[in-house]
Amino acid sequence: MADNKGILVVGEVAEGKLLPITAEILGAGRRLADELKEQVTCILIGEKIGDAGKAAVAAGADKVLVADNAQLKAYENGIYMQVMEKAVAEVAPRIILMGQSANGRDLAPRLAFKLGVGAVMDCLELAIDPATKSMHCTRPVYGGNAKAIFTSEGFPQIATVRVKASSPIAPDAGRAGDVIAFAVALDAAKIKAKVLETVKEEVAGIKIEDATVVIAGGRGVGGPEPFQKELAELAKVLKGAVGASRPPCDNKWVPDSIQVGLTGKIIAPELYIAIGISGSSQHMSGCSGAKCIVAINKDPEANIFKEARFGVVGDWKVMVPAFTAKVKELVQ
Amino acid sequence: MNMIVCCKQVLDPEAAPSTFKLDAANNRMVQPPEIKPVVNPYDEQAVEAALRIKDKDKAANKITIISLGNNLARDVVKKPLSMGADELILLEDPAFEGGDSFAVASALAAAIKKVGQFDLIFCGRQESEWDDGQVGSGLAELLGIPSVTIAKKAEVMDGGKVKVERIVADGYQVLEVSTPALITVSNELGEARYATLKGIMAASKKQPVVWKPADIGMDAGKVGAAARKSKIVKLFQPVKEGKCDIVSADSPAEAASLLAQKLRENKVI
Ligand SMILES: Cc1cc2nc3c(=O)[nH]c(=O)nc-3n(C[C@H](O)[C@H](O)[C@H](O)COP(=O)(O)OP(=O)(O)OC[C@H]3O[C@@H](n4cnc5c(N)ncnc54)[C@H](O)[C@@H]3O)c2cc1C
Ligand SMILES: Nc1ncnc2c1ncn2[C@@H]1O[C@H](COP(=O)(O)O)[C@@H](O)[C@H]1O
Secondary structure (H helix, E strand, C coil), X not given: CCCCCCEEEEECXXXXXXXXXXXXXXXXXXXXXXXXXXXXXXXXXXXXXXXXHHHHHHCXXXXXXXXXXXXXXXXXXXXXXXXXXXXXXXXXXXXXXXXXXXXXXXXXXXXXXXXXXXXXXXXXXXEXXXXXXXXEEXXXXXXXXXXXXXXXCCCCEEEEECCXXXXXXXXXXXXXXXXXXXXXXCCHHHCCEEEEEEEECCCCCCCCXXXXXXXXECHHHCCCHHHHCHHHHHHHHCCCEEXXXXXXXXXXXXXXXXXXXXXXXXXXXXXXXXXXXXXXXXXXXXXXXXXXXXXXXXXXXXXXXXXCCEEEECCHHHHHHHHHHHHHHHHC | CEXXXXXXXXXXXXXXXXXXXXXXXXXXXXXXXXXXXXXXXXXXXXXXXXXXXXXXXXXXXXXXXXXXXXXXXXXXXXXXXXXXXXXXEEEXXXXXXXXXXXXXXXXXXXXXXXXXXXXXXXXXXXXXXXXXXXXXXXXXXXXXCCXXXXXXXXXXXXXXXXXXXXEECCEEEEEEECCCEEEEECHHHCCCCCCCHHHHHHHHHCCCEEECHHHHCCCHHHCHHHHCCEEEEEEECCCCCCCCEXXXXXXXXXXXXXXXXXXXXXXXX
């Protein structure tokens, strides 16, 4: 498939809006396409996609294929694969990019195995090797203890990109691009799994993905109450959100949706205050993009102090209330 | 239900980051010998998912574990047996080393075809070395069966279909899937059970079945590293600058207060 050309970006839409991760991968795709002097095609799959096609053009796509169909309302890989197979056959892209989201994680390997090519997951950086024109993908491995540059054999080359790892281009409503309806005859007989319902578990207040300040607690916080009391209070003073490492989620002290890390949310706030968190590599994978990390931990040897910019060593029970009181005084 | 759970032996992911060292010659990480390998934590939870189904009817359900690797530590790979699984198949050979998800899934698919009878396959959502998260979906594609990934619950319903809760960004999807199917399991499923003493005793008596590439109809020259679809151009350990400004004072409360002041001075708050 040496004739494969261009970048195919698999976009995601929720309630008629392009998700931020899609703008990010469109930015990454745009940069690769410019280097290759090729085109970016974006495919949007779902129901009630609305004006998201135009938004994808503004975010860097030259062409947008819109597969809008009531049967595509909820993601399910069997049915989405039918759309993707047709899209890949028609576009014959050199590169396929997806977000490392619940859907991208699920779809990318299925598609890669179907096409008999490799996929590189959870990439931080994508580059074109000048000699071979092959895509080189940098991704963390061993829980973030190391990084590796991978290249996959055959075309298309498939990669998923970590949330917040690449920057979108400045949206330009004046960019030219075609938005085309993409009809696929869906074969119901091939569908083995059916989505019965989608349950939303929204947390009150600012989402950790959107917050500029995140106050995160770990196992060292000791139970559910401090998350609602001391940590919530500090978050309120700094207009931030409360997050957690995995053990508080596993122990049901807090909802799973506020887990920060490799397998939780990847966030990049201005300020991340880690309280009673040891700083495992898997946890840091989710917050190392923060501008400033502050650690409160009683163990001076904790790994978090290797990652933080500022820290205090001691019991959070004493330190957090004193810290909050002072912060209140300073910011008011 | 005939259930298969794929379990990988991994370096201990919970060990301190400083214990990981690069083995440049083999493009992988290593740990000092005093840190013992473990069953990939998500795979223990995949075993747990299968056991919860088996708990409902011990006689009607069977769990076979498959682990692929080389020089597998018997006490590690037998752990799922001591938790309550029935059989253990090891794909164990030097030729299996150095594979990527494609190589691993291809060998697992061949082994599962040899096992023949299966209704449900469980994998972990990802293993903690390459953190790839591809083998489950890939295996399903190779076997031509549906897959549901990153599940927190899997229940067999009357009629034989399986109801799965799949985690998404702001909640979860509830899916109904026909068997045979593959499910990958996440930690939200809940803690895996401990091995019981009785289980450990029973497991110690069980001999794993060991298959070489030829036993699953594969050419030893075309598995492991030779079967990769992705090549490692470079593996490296990024250097951390690690400049933490530890604020101290006469008392913890004063230190905390001083920290706030320092953050203000540095325009962080
Ligand atoms: C494949 C894989 C994926 C994973 N993904 C994630 C992920 O996405 N997110 C995640 O967080 N983890 C993840 N983990 C788990 C991770 O390896 C660690 O187990 C986890 O991050 C540890 O959480 P912790 O720091 O809260 O707990 P611990 O490591 O137990 O640390 C608790 C800390 O609290 C301190 N402490 C205790 N009491 C006090 C006190 N009174 N005052 C101040 N400090 C105190 C202790 O000194 C200690 O440093 C993953 C693991 C694997 C294998
Ligand atoms: N060597 C192996 N032996 C058995 N199962 C494996 C192996 N490698 C991966 N798996 C299974 O596939 C899942 C995902 O692995 P990966 O795609 O490598 O992250 C793991 O959680 C295991 O269930």
